[in-house]
Amino acid sequence: xxxxxxxxxxxxxxxxxxxxxxxxxxxxxxxxxxxxxxxxxxxxxxxxxxxxxxxxxxxxxxxxxxxxxxxxxxxxxxxxxxxxxxxxxxxxxxxxxxxxxxxxxxxxxxxxxxxxxxxxxxxxxxxxxxxxxxxxxxxxxxxxxxxxxxxxxxxxxxxxxxxxxxxxxxxxxxxxxxxxxxxxxxxxxxxxxxxxxxxxxxxxxxxxxxxxxxxxxxxxxxxxxxxxxxxxxxxxxxxxxxxxxxxxxxxxxxxxxxxxxxxxxxxxxxxxxxxxxxxxxxxxxxxxxxxxxxxxxxxxxxxxxxxxxxxxxxxxxxxxxxxxxxxxxxxxxxxxxxxxxxxxxxxxxxxxxxxxxxxxxxxxxxxxxxxxxxxxxxxxxxxxxxxxxxxxxxxxxxxxxxxxxxxxxxxxxxxxxxxxxxxxxxxxxxxxxxxxxxxxxxxxxxxxxxxxxxxxxxxxxxxxxxx
Amino acid sequence: xxxxxxxxxxxxxxxxxxxxxxxxxxxxxxxxxxxxxxxxxxxxxxxxxxxxxxxxxxxxxxxxxxxxxxxxxxxxxxxxxxxxxxxxxxxxxxxxxxxxxxxxxxxxxxxxxxxxxxxxxxxxxxxxxxxxxxxxxxxxxxxxxxxxxxxxxxxxxxxxxxxxxxxxxxxxxxxxxxxxxxxxxxxxxxxxxxxxxxxxxxxxxxxxxxxxxxxxxxxxxxxxxxxxxxxxxxxxxxxxxxxxxxxxxxxxxxxxxxxxxxxxxxxxxxxxxxxxxxxxxxxxxxxxxxxxxxxxxxxxxxxxxxxxxxxxxxxxxxxxxxxxxxxxxxxxxxxxxxxxxxxxxxxxxxxxxxxxxxxxxxxxxxxxxxxxxxxxxxxxxxxxxxxxxxxxxxxxxxxxxxxxxxxxxxxxxxxxxxxxxxxxxxxxxxxxxxxxxxxxxxxxxxxxxxxxxxxxxxxxxxxxxxx
Numbered sequence: 001x002x003x004x005x006x007x008x009x010x011x012x013x014x015x016x017x018x019x020x021x022x023x024x025x026x027x028x029x030x031x032x033x034x035x036x037x038x039x040x041x042x043x044x045x046x047x048x049x050x051x052x053x054x055x056x057x058x059x060x061x062x063x064x065x066x067x068x069x070x071x072x073x074x075x076x077x078x079x080x081x082x083x084x085x086x087x088x089x090x091x092x093x094x095x096x097x098x099x100x101x102x103x104x105x106x107x108x109x110x111x112x113x114x115x116x117x118x119x120x121x122x123x124x125x126x127x128x129x130x131x132x133x134x135x136x137x138x139x140x141x142x143x144x145x146x147x148x149x150x151x152x153x154x155x156x157x158x159x160x161x162x163x164x165x166x167x168x169x170x171x172x173x174x175x176x177x178x179x180x181x182x183x184x185x186x187x188x189x190x191x192x193x194x195x196x197x198x199x200x201x202x203x204x205x206x207x208x209x210x211x212x213x214x215x216x217x218x219x220x221x222x223x224x225x226x227x228x229x230x231x232x233x234x235x236x237x238x239x240x241x242x243x244x245x246x247x248x249x250x251x252x253x254x255x256x257x258x259x260x261x262x263x264x265x266x267x268x269x270x271x272x273x274x275x276x277x278x279x280x281x282x283x284x285x286x287x288x289x290x291x292x293x294x295x296x297x298x299x300x301x302x303x304x305x306x307x308x309x310x311x312x313x314x315x316x317x318x319x320x321x322x323x324x325x326x327x328x329x330x331x332x333x334x335x336x337x338x339x340x341x342x343x344x345x346x347x348x349x350x351x352x353x354x355x356x357x358x359x360x361x362x363x364x365x366x367x368x369x370x371x372x373x374x375x376x377x378x379x380x381x382x383x384x385x386x387x388x389x390x391x392x393x394x395x396x397x398x399x400x401x402x403x404x405x406x407x408x409x410x411x412x413x414x415x416x417x418x419x420x421x422x423x424x425x426x427x428x429x430x431x432x433x434x435x436x437x438x439x440x441x442x443x444x445x446x447x448x449x450x451x452x453x454x455x456x457x458x459x460x461x462x463x464x465x466x467x
Numbered sequence: 468x469x470x471x472x473x474x475x476x477x478x479x480x481x482x483x484x485x486x487x488x489x490x491x492x493x494x495x496x497x498x499x500x501x502x503x504x505x506x507x508x509x510x511x512x513x514x515x516x517x518x519x520x521x522x523x524x525x526x527x528x529x530x531x532x533x534x535x536x537x538x539x540x541x542x543x544x545x546x547x548x549x550x551x552x553x554x555x556x557x558x559x560x561x562x563x564x565x566x567x568x569x570x571x572x573x574x575x576x577x578x579x580x581x582x583x584x585x586x587x588x589x590x591x592x593x594x595x596x597x598x599x600x601x602x603x604x605x606x607x608x609x610x611x612x613x614x615x616x617x618x619x620x621x622x623x624x625x626x627x628x629x630x631x632x633x634x635x636x637x638x639x640x641x642x643x644x645x646x647x648x649x650x651x652x653x654x655x656x657x658x659x660x661x662x663x664x665x666x667x668x669x670x671x672x673x674x675x676x677x678x679x680x681x682x683x684x685x686x687x688x689x690x691x692x693x694x695x696x697x698x699x700x701x702x703x704x705x706x707x708x709x710x711x712x713x714x715x716x717x718x719x720x721x722x723x724x725x726x727x728x729x730x731x732x733x734x735x736x737x738x739x740x741x742x743x744x745x746x747x748x749x750x751x752x753x754x755x756x757x758x759x760x761x762x763x764x765x766x767x768x769x770x771x772x773x774x775x776x777x778x779x780x781x782x783x784x785x786x787x788x789x790x791x792x793x794x795x796x797x798x799x800x801x802x803x804x805x806x807x808x809x810x811x812x813x814x815x816x817x818x819x820x821x822x823x824x825x826x827x828x829x830x831x832x833x834x835x836x837x838x839x840x841x842x843x844x845x846x847x848x849x850x851x852x853x854x855x856x857x858x859x860x861x862x863x864x865x866x867x868x869x870x871x872x873x874x875x876x877x878x879x880x881x882x883x884x885x886x887x888x889x890x891x892x893x894x895x896x897x898x899x900x901x902x903x904x905x906x907x908x909x910x911x912x913x914x915x916x917x918x919x920x921x922x923x924x925x926x927x928x929x930x931x932x933x934x
Contacts, residue, residue, distance in 0.1 A: 020705045021712065025834035051693065053712045061836040178679055188716065189675050190657050207674035208656050212644055226518070238487040244741055245488060245520045247734050249655065267714050270737045274711055277744035278825060284748065285821035286814065292826050292836065296843055300850045303818050307851055310814045311858065314807040321806070325799045332792045335802035339788070339809065339918070340781040347753060347777045351770050354752035358745060359759050363489035368496070369528040369759065376763055383767045384774055391778065451806070 023057055032062065035070045043073055052081030059094060060087055060293040071097045080106035084114040088121045089293045095126055104133030111187065112141035113158040113268070120150060153239050154232035156272065157253040157262030160186040163193045164219055166202060171215030173205075188265065193252045194219050199259040201229050201252040229254055230264060236272045241363070243269035280361060283439040284354060286310070309444045317342070317451035324459035327467060333400045334462050337392075337409055341458045344388060345416035345450030352377045352424025353446050357438045360428060374425045381421030385414035408465055412458035416450055423449040490524055499529065502537045510540055519548030526561060527554055527760040538564045547573035551581040555588045556760045562593055571600030578654065579608035580625040580735070587617060620706050621699035623739065624720040624729030627653040630660045631686055633669060638682030640672075655732065660719045661686050666726040668696050668719040696721055699728060703739045708830070710736035747828060750906040751821060753777070776911045784809070784918035791926035794934060800867045801929050804859075804876055808925045811855060812883035812917030819844045819891025820913050824905045827895060841892045848888030852881035875932055879925035883917060890916040 027046065034043040047055060059067050059082070071078065071094060078098060083106055086094055095103060107115060107130050115134065119127045119142070131139050141159055148154025162185060164173045173192055177185075191204040203223035213222055226246055230239055230253050242248060243266050253262040282289065286306030294302070321328075321338070328335050356373070359365035365373055389410035396406035427445045428438030494513065501509040514522060526534050526549070538545065538561060545565060550573055553561055562570060574582055574597050582601065586594045586609070598606050608626055615621025629652060631640045640659055644652075658671040670690035680689050693713055697706055697720045709715060710733050720729040749756065753773030761769070788795075788805070795802050823840070826832035832840055856877035863873035894912045895905030 020701060021709055022830040022833055023835065028833075028835040051713055053714075057831065060831065061833060063839060174678060177675075180679075185675070185679075188673065190716075206655065207678060208644075208652070211641060211674060211678060212647075212652075234487060241488055244737055246518055247520075249657075249734065266733050266737065267716065270711055270733065270740065273737065273741065274744075277741075277748070278829075281744070281748050281751065281821060281825055284752075285817050287818050287822055292822070292831050292840055292843075296846050296850070299843065300847045303815070303847065304851055304854065306818070307811060307814055307855065311807070311811060311855060314810040315862065317810075318803050318807055322803045325803065328802050329796060329799050332796050332802075335795050335799075335805075336785050336789045336792065338802075339806060339922075340778070340785055342806065343781040343784075343914075343918070344774060344778060347774055348770070350752050351754045351773070354748060355754055355759070358748055362745075364524065364527065364759050366489050366495075366528060367492040368490065372530060373759055376759075376766065379763050380766045380770065383763070384771055387771065388774065388778060395782065447810075451810070455806075 023054060023061065028058060028061070031058065031070070032066055035066060035073055038073060040073055040075075043070070044077055047074065047077065052079055053085045055079075055082045056085035056087075060090060060291075064093070067094070068097055075099070076102060076105075078102050078106055080109040080114075083107070084110060084118045087291050087293050089291050089298070091118070092122060092126060095122070095130075100129070100133075103129065107133050108135070108138075111158065112138050112145065113156075115142050116145040116155065120146065120155070148232060151236045152232060153230045153234045153236060153253050153264060154262070156236050156239060156268055157232070157264045158186055158268075159262045160184065160189075161193055161252065161260060161263045162186070162189050162191075163195045163199075163201075163260060164205075166194055166196055166220055168194075168219050169215060170210055170213045170217045170219065170222070173210060173219060174215070186263070186265075188267075189250070189263075190265070191224070191250050191263075192219070193260060193263065194223065195260055198257075201227075201254065201260045203227055204250075204252075206249075229258075231256075232261060237276050239264060240269045240273040240276060244273060276361075280357065280439045283437065284357060284443060286443055306444070310447075313444055313448035313451065316448060317455055320452050320455045321459065324455075324463055327459060327463045331405075331462065331466055333402070333405060334459060337396065337400075337405075338455055338458050340392065341409060341412045341416055342451045342454035344413060345420045345454045346447045348381055348384065348417045349420035349424040349446040349450045350443070352381070352421050353428060353442050356425045356428045357442060360432050360438055365429070370429060374422065374429075377421035377425040378418050379421075381417040381419075382414065385417030388417070389413040402466075404466055405462070408461045409458060412454065412461055415457045416454040419453045420446070420450050490521060490528065495525060495528070498525065498537070499533055502533060502540055505540060507540050507542075510537070511544055514541065514544065519546055520552045522546075522549045523552035523554075527557060527758075531560070534561070535564055542566070543569060543572075545569050545573055547576040547581075550574070551577060551585045554758050554760050556758050556765070558585070559589060559593060562589070562597075567596070567600075570596065574600050575602070575605075578625065579605050579612065580623075582609050583612040583622065587613065587622070615699060618703050619699060620697045620701045620703060620720050620731060621729070623703050623706060623735055624699070624731045625653055625735075626729045627651065627656075628660055628719065628727060628730045629653070629656050629658075630662045630666075630668075630727060631672075633661055633663055633687055635661075635686050636682060637677055637680045637684045637686065637689070640677060640686060641682070653730070653732075655734075656717070656730075657732070658691070658717050658730075659686070660727060660730065661690065662727055665724075668694075668721065668727045670694055671717075671719075673716075696725075697731060698723075704743045706731060707736045707740040707743060711740060743828075747824065747906045750904065751824060751910060753910055773911070777914075780911055780915035780918065783915060784922055787919050787922045788926065791922075791930055794926055794930045798872075798929065798933055800869070800872060801926060804863065804867075804872075805922055805925050807859065808876060808879045808883055809918045809921035811880060812887045812921045813914045815848055815851060815884045816887035816891040816913040816917045817910070819848070819888050820895060820909050823892045823895045824909060827899050827905055832896070837896060841889065841896075844888035844892040845885050846888075848884040848886075849881065852884030855884070856880040869933075871933055872929070875928045876925060879921065879928055882924045883921040886920045887913070887917050 031046050119130050191206055193201050194203040196202050204227050205219050205222055209222045228242055228251050230251050232253050232255055250263050250265040252260050255261050288302040392413050393406035393410035396409045397403050423446050428442040431438045431441055498513050586597050658673055660668050661670040663669050671694050672686050672689055676689045695709055695718050697718050699720050699722055717730050717732040719727050722728050755769040859880050860873035860877035863876045864870050890913050895909040898905045898908055
């Protein structure tokens with residue numbers, strides 16, 4: 001239990017700091033008052049200190065009417081950053097509230113990769129409006145980026161790269177950097193990518209090394225040791241994994257011929273990692289995508305399919321029960337106790353399932369350890385099963401004064417918790433093999449198995465032993 | 468349903484790339500053969516191309532015996548990086564397998580912050596062994612870092628900072644960088660931190676800007692616009708949040724007097740973000756910490772408490788059922804149908820719960836929108852409730868030929884799903900207010916509520932209407 005206490009203490013710590021960085025309630029209230037009173041100067045003053053990301057959070061947290069009023073009043077102050085920080089679910093709404101001038105003003109400030117990120121989920125007319133607002137060179141960059149599939153490295157990368165040929169010295173590279181015009185450089189860059197004559201990336205040099213080395217040092221003598229090249233078609237989730245696994249700061253992106261066409265930096269990888277996690281956690285709970293700023297109808301639609309699946313599985317479980325109506329009418333205690341067996345199995349199954357899904361996502365569950373993991377999960381199920389079997393046996397005897405009933409529920413408990421370990425691990429692995437995201441579908445399968453097995457084992461045994 | 472199809476397609480894409488960075492099964496097999504045959508040269512050759520992080524994964528995935536054999540054979544090749552990439556659960560085991568020489572050799576290669584990360588969870592004797600192996604200067608650095616509480620920014624930061632006074636020019640700064648000895652600089656740095664005379668950080672200059680500006684430019688004229696200072700006592704989870712929210716690359720850490728004492732870089736923040744997500748997803752499933760490399764006994768211990776909690780809540784639900792034994796003996800259909808009501812409520816509750824827990828973690832659920840969110844979740848519960856009430860009403864009539872039974876289950880369904888929305892949102896919010904990590908404890912509470920309410924509403928109504 002000690003680690004629970006630890007966790008609770010730690011939780012307490014976390015709680016204090018949840019205040020850190022979260023929008024202060026008073027500030028929000030003040031802003032909304034300014035909006036009500038139509039006090040533009042006051043509003044601008046209150047918003048001025050806020051980071052675009054916080055303003056976006058604010059817009060997500062207030063209701064639609066306040067949002068509209070706020071944006072109309074804020075008007076010209078509206079910054080492009082805010083748009084790219086906004087959750088997709090309200091982006092279109094917000095964009096449609098902006099006057100064409102403000103919108104084009106706003107998007108012109110953005111880097112091409114932010115614009116891509118901004119418009120990829122928009123309706124065509126809104127896409128047109130934004131593309132139209134851009135200068136030609138930016139529009140071309142955005143359209144080229146959009147030519148890569150969604151969720152690919154090509155979509156994620158920025159096209160501005162700082163590269164240097166293999167034979168260059170530190171001095172040549174620095175002079176080149178100085179000569180290059182501001183707009184041809186990424187506004188943030190940490191490495192020089194060294195390329196061979198066919199534009200294939202061969203190494204990274206950090207700016208720190210570059211600055212500290214003598215002018216006549218060859219770039220190839222100060223290369224970083226970890227260097228990963230990313231194919232443009234690679235899934236962004238794998239890119240995020242690579243950055244996290246290999247502690248990359250930036251990595252060159254190449255086309256099918258291996259030519260350098262862009263670079264991905266860790267800050268992009270970090271937000272992808274964050275989105276992937278959100279996806280996993282929501283899918284495990286059967287919530288599809290979904291965010292707080294979605295409207296009631298959308299949310300209902302997102303959740304309905306998973307509830308429907310659950311209804312079917314619940315009915316299947318009920319059909320198992322109905323096979324034993326006779327037993328239940330004779331021994332009503334069965335009806336009282338049967339949910340316990342099912343629920344314990346369901347919980348144990350969810351535990352194994354979550355560990356398995358997470359391990360698949362982090363590449364820790366692979367062909368080489370799959371059987372050992374399954375064996376381990378079943379063993380864990382067996383041990384916990386035996387422990388709780390003992391407890392339930394006693395409960396059965398004490399509560400209903402029937403040792404036989406005690407044996408029955410104890411045995412059913414062991415069976416169901418072993419099955420839970422097996423199903424909880426095996427099902428996500430199978431789904432993954434068949435190309436289905438295990439986070440998406442495992443839950444329903446696993447609980448079906450544990451419900452059906454739980455009811456069948458308990459009621460079946462009872463019918464055999466007690467009648 | 469279209470978004471499901473979309474999700475499935477996307478899932479298929481994900482699957483292909485799961486191969487991308489995962490250890491190739493053949494490679495693992497080859498390595499294990501080399502180990503069996505005691506072929507040291509072969510093993511070294513096979514391991515040579517692997518990144519330390521991949522070797523760590525390999526060690527986590529093979530079983531304890533293979534691990535021991537592999538490490539003994541690999542011996543002097545063993546790199547310090549591997550240790551810091553290893554999961555805590557097997558670090559101690561691996562370290563105890565290394566000869567003192569190899570161990571000290573290995574840890575001497577590491578940066579002080581990696582050493583800290585490595586030893587903070589170790590037994591004292593192992594800590595001593597490693598600290599003893601370090602040069603004095605590194606040992607002092609490590610011990611100072613350990614003086615900050617676990618999970619604090621002070622623990623996370625690296626102490627080597629590149630700073631410059633406000634009045635410096637680009638030229639002065641570059642000359643200073645050149646003069647500074649290698650070991651006094653972080654091996655990776657992206658910003659110069661500008662400090663005032665009292666060592667308070669006042670701004671960041673990126674190396675890119677520094678390199679491209681004229682030598683006589685003042686640092687204060689080329690500062691970055693986003694700049695965040697982090698108190699050393701701040702929780703690392705909040706630090707990770709700030710990096711993700713404000714797209715920071717590195718941020719200065721200050722003591723209580725606001726003096727610069729270190730810097731945190733985005734790669735550290737990224738791994739914290741990853742750990743925090745792992746914690747959330749595992750806690751939501753009632754799996755304390757836990758990893759695949761834990762031994763069966765540890766895993767059993769980790770999961771037992773949550774199963775125990777679930778047993779108690781399941782028994783509570785059974786007690787509700789036992790109040791209606793009379794009704795069940797007269798109408799056994801009640802026993803058949805009651806799990807459906809409970810299970811639908813449980814699922815709807817888990818959906819709301821997960822969204823709420825995630826929103827609390829991302830600071831999207833705050834004082835300013837809490838009531839609207841609760842209202843929304845109840846409304847969603849009501850709508851889905853009405854839909855499935857209709858379905859179940861029909862099922863009740865068709866299956867058991869009793870319209871009355873249909874009304875009863877339909878009504879119970881609506882009640883329970885509204886309650887699920889309320890409990891699923893309200894409980895995590897309350898827990899968070901009381902300083903308990905909502906991810907840790909919400910699940911048990913919510914399912915208790917939905918089970919109890921589900922059984923009570925269904926059986927209670929049945930007793931009233933049908934008897």
